[in-house]
Amino acid sequence: MIKVFRLGYVHFQTQNMERMLEYYTDVLGLTVTQQDSQTAYVSTSIDHHNIILEQSSESGVVGFGLQLVPEMSVAEAASELERMGLNGNVKTDPMPGVSELVEFKDIDGYTVQLFGEMELAAEGFKKTGVAPNKVGHLSLRVQDAKKSVEFYKQFGFTNTDWIEDFFGFMTCNRDHHVLNFATSDRKEMHHMALELRDYSHLIQSMDTLGRNGIRILWGPSRHGAGHNIATYHRDPDGNMIELFTDADIYVPELDMFEPRPWHENYPQKPRVWETEECMTRWGTAFEQSLV
Ligand SMILES: [Fe+2]
Incomplete structure (x- = not known):
């Protein structure tokens, strides 16, 4: 495999x-x-x-x-x-x-x-701009999320959570999700997510976006699936970009997530979420549909 x-x-x-x-x-x-x-x-x-x-x-x-x-x-x-x-x-x-x-x-x-391998070329993190840790995950619109989840299992991915039956989360390491798939009638990216270091970095990132005239579409709020604290905005081409921190850590050996105080279950295991409970654990209102 x-x-x-x-x-x-x-x-x-x-x-x-x-x-x-x-x-x-x-x-x-x-x-x-x-x-x-x-x-x-x-x-x-x-x-x-x-x-x-x-x-x-x-x-x-x-x-x-x-x-x-x-x-x-x-x-x-x-x-x-x-x-x-x-x-x-x-x-x-x-x-x-x-x-x-x-x-x-x-x-x-x-x-x-x-x-297999990639050259190391850049010299580390910039001192200006948001300067995220990494590209954390990529979310794609697909014809049938169930089929995509099964397809990517063939590449070593594990299904970590679902929102109902139309949004599947997958990891190939310990991050809650690396790829996720949303059933849609359009073939395009849903969003790309960049991981930040902590809550204060997330707030700083919103100041940086604000200074550059970029509006936040939604957030910050803590999601259900993954429990990441996230905000969303668009790049100049309209691609949706998520900035997040504090996502769940998956423990594949135990098929559970490392326990956190905000978890609903102990142990917190992969599960199916309803859309409303998954979008925000804080009740933060959002005007734009993200699913
Ligand atoms: Fe995301």
Whole structure:
């Protein structure tokens, strides 16, 4: 079975590279490690890149890169894809920072790249802008979240929670979720989430957004599934961006989350949430539908 252990990067197309770069560097405080006429590679701290911005006639997410566990080579992953009936395309030197990967389309047509190693290129965290810890998770709109959850189990992901039967959460490590899937009639990103260090960092991030004229759509509030404290806003292309902290830590050996004082159950195990109880544990009103 293919096994991955983290979300390496998210790939966006953009019609307005200049404004997107300004947002991702000046506002979010990320670092451009490499750039050519079409593409910018952006890092949160030390990876060559965690976000790829590609100039295009369209905007939105194209796909994402998942890093294979060290025990599995790209060639082995390619063989497994073939065994699974998926058409994997091995690429050598496909992009700066990654020497080899195997690419395929998932059941919704998102481009998934499985890579083994990535160069370390950026020098750490910026002292300006939001400067998040990392890209924490990617949430995608899909035709059928149940099918997507089953599909990604084949890559070493575990289903951690559900909102009813239309929003499935999955992890490939100890973070509550790394990917999640929302059943939708549209194929597009639901949101990308950046992890912050603590509550004070979350407040500082809202000051940073405010100074830059970016409005918060909703939050801060503590979610049910994952128990992360989150706010949401949009980047210049309209992609929804979540800033969060304090998400649940999954303990796969025990199929439970590390206990926290705000948990509803002891032990807190993967479960199905109702939409209203999941959106906010604090009753914070929100005007925009996030599901
Ligand atoms: Fe999220």
